[in-house]
Amino acid sequence: MIMSEIIEQRVVWLLDGWKRGLISAEDVHHHAEKWTADERIASELNENSAAAEILSQLDILNQQLITSEDIPEMLEFIGESKKNASEARNRWEKYWSQIDFSKRQQTLAEDVFYAC
Amino acid sequence: MLPMRIVTCLISLLLMLIIALPAQADMKLEPGTSIIFYHHDLLGNPVMASDHKGRVLWYENTQPYGESTGKVSSSGIRHSDNLFGEAVTELGYTGHAVDRNTNLVYMKARHYDPVIGRFYSNDPVGVSVSDPMLFNRYAYANNNPYRYTDPTGENVSEGVGSFLSELWEGATGRGDGQYNGGSVKENFSNGYDGDWGDVAGAAAEDGFNAIGLFSGAGLVYAAGRGALKYGAYRAAAGVANKGLVDTLSARARKLIQNGELVGSNPTAIRTIGTGRLREFTAQNTSTTGGTDSAQALFRALTGKSPTGGPRDRFEIDGGLEVSFRPAGNSGHPKIEIVNQSMKTFEKITFLP
Numbered sequence: 001m002i003m004s005e006i007i008e009q010r011v012v013w014l015l016d017g018w019k020r021g022l023i024s025a026e027d028v029h030h031h032a033e034k035w036t037a038d039e040r041i042a043s044e045l046n047e048n049s050a051a052a053e054i055l056s057q058l059d060i061l062n063q064q065l066i067t068s069e070d071i072p073e074m075l076e077f078i079g080e081s082k083k084n085a086s087e088a089r090n091r092w093e094k095y096w097s098q099i100d101f102s103k104r105q106q107t108l109a110e111d112v113f114y115a116c
Numbered sequence: 117m118l119p120m121r122i123v124t125c126l127i128s129l130l131l132m133l134i135i136a137l138p139a140q141a142d143m144k145l146e147p148g149t150s151i152i153f154y155h156h157d158l159l160g161n162p163v164m165a166s167d168h169k170g171r172v173l174w175y176e177n178t179q180p181y182g183e184s185t186g187k188v189s190s191s192g193i194r195h196s197d198n199l200f201g202e203a204v205t206e207l208g209y210t211g212h213a214v215d216r217n218t219n220l221v222y223m224k225a226r227h228y229d230p231v232i233g234r235f236y237s238n239d240p241v242g243v244s245v246s247d248p249m250l251f252n253r254y255a256y257a258n259n260n261p262y263r264y265t266d267p268t269g270e271n272v273s274e275g276v277g278s279f280l281s282e283l284w285e286g287a288t289g290r291g292d293g294q295y296n297g298g299s300v301k302e303n304f305s306n307g308y309d310g311d312w313g314d315v316a317g318a319a320a321e322d323g324f325n326a327i328g329l330f331s332g333a334g335l336v337y338a339a340g341r342g343a344l345k346y347g348a349y350r351a352a353a354g355v356a357n358k359g360l361v362d363t364l365s366a367r368a369r370k371l372i373q374n375g376e377l378v379g380s381n382p383t384a385i386r387t388i389g390t391g392r393l394r395e396f397t398a399q400n401t402s403t404t405g406g407t408d409s410a411q412a413l414f415r416a417l418t419g420k421s422p423t424g425g426p427r428d429r430f431e432i433d434g435g436l437e438v439s440f441r442p443a444g445n446s447g448h449p450k451i452e453i454v455n456q457s458m459k460t461f462e463k464i465t466f467l468p
Contacts (some may be wrong), residue, residue: 006218006229006236013232030447036384037400037465056386062399063452063461064391065441096390115429
């Protein structure tokens with residue numbers, strides 16, 4: 001079992017817990033930061049994998065203004081990338097390009113976690 | 117003539133001496149060698165190693181689901197496992213073997229990930245409709261890792277924790293006050309909790325299929341490590357007095373506006389592929405000084421003191437966004453700097 005697969009499972013676990021409200025955005029962020037800082041994970045992770053992409057996003061989710069609304073898309077990205085990687089990637093980029101981040105920033109302005 | 121019993125005793129004593137004395141001589145160690153003893157807690161987690169002279173080589177704590185908080189030397193310094201050499205045991209969580217490459221725990225029938233507290237494959241024992249605890253076939257120890265262990269990866273076992281719990285109940289007058297040995301046997305056949313299965317379960321059932329590769333530009337995860345030019349300016353380390361902070365302010369602004377960031381030991385350098393900071397270069401760096409230094413840098417950059425509230429993200433001149441994140445759930449305190457004009461993002465962690 002390689003590290004990419006392990007991280008993928010962990011990322012799915014994080015997203016699932018977040019979706020169910022068992023853990024907060026801050027918890028997700030904390031775990032992602034910890035795994036990103038782990039040199040062994042960084043060196044063995046397949047940098048082109050969906051798990052690596054999502055982990056890097058969760059590592060900075062407060063700056064990227066990623067919220068629980070985005071969880072289904074992230075899970076979809078992981079699932080679809082196994083079937084058709086380039087199509088999944090296109091869909092992923094398209095999803096983010098249509099987000100109005102200015103509006104999100106206003107919405108999250110009073111949220112301590114996102115704002116600080 | 118001596119009684120037969122005494123003769124037998126004397127012969128036994130003689131034999132013991134013949135056997136024991138050379139054995140004792142064998143216990144003398146060759147120079148440069150040592151015996152390592154591993155000490156475990158009630159769940160079987162190795163928590164300490166000592167040598168034959170009684171010196172502590174390392175100790176560590178384990179979180180409930182088995183994630184280690186790291187080995188600490190006798191001098192109180194936390195190190196990676198590599199530095200402890202042969203003193204590191206292959207035994208890990210609840211006495212099972214650990215794969216040191218992945219940190220997964222081998223529980224005979226299945227591999228277990230202590231970071232997420234779940235197995236990576238489903239329970240080979242199967243589901244019993246009479247026991248809802250069996251429905252989640254990836255969960256560990258009925259989601260009650262202090263009370264149960266899983267010796268084989270197939271069934272939970274109620275162990276010492278339960279015994280102590282019932283003993284405590286007896287001593288304090290709570291519960292029935294009796295240790296019910298039958299429950300140990302009963303729980304050998306118990307399975308797993310049913311609260312988590314859908315998404316992760318489906319993912320795990322999909323198996324570990326090949327992970328797709330993307331043809332797009334994608335992120336370059338750590339690929340550019342060392343390739344980018346960053347300042348190694350430990351701006352905030354140990355900064356405490358106002359005079360120095362004032363000096364730092366001008367210098368820090370200049371450094372950052374020139375595209376040279378603040379921390380050192382850059383890691384996870386990457387191009388951000390999507391989202392608000394698309395095409396920014398991101399990197400994580402670290403420095404020392406803890407909360408004091410983080411606050412000092414924040415003041416130097418923004419002219420404000422962090423409050424711990426939502427106003428701790430400031431947009432300042434030069435297109436910089438500076439955020440302060442206090443220590444707490446997110447670990448060590450951090451300063452995050454988004455430089456809109458240079459398209460860089462830096463996360464600086466302030467270690468103690």
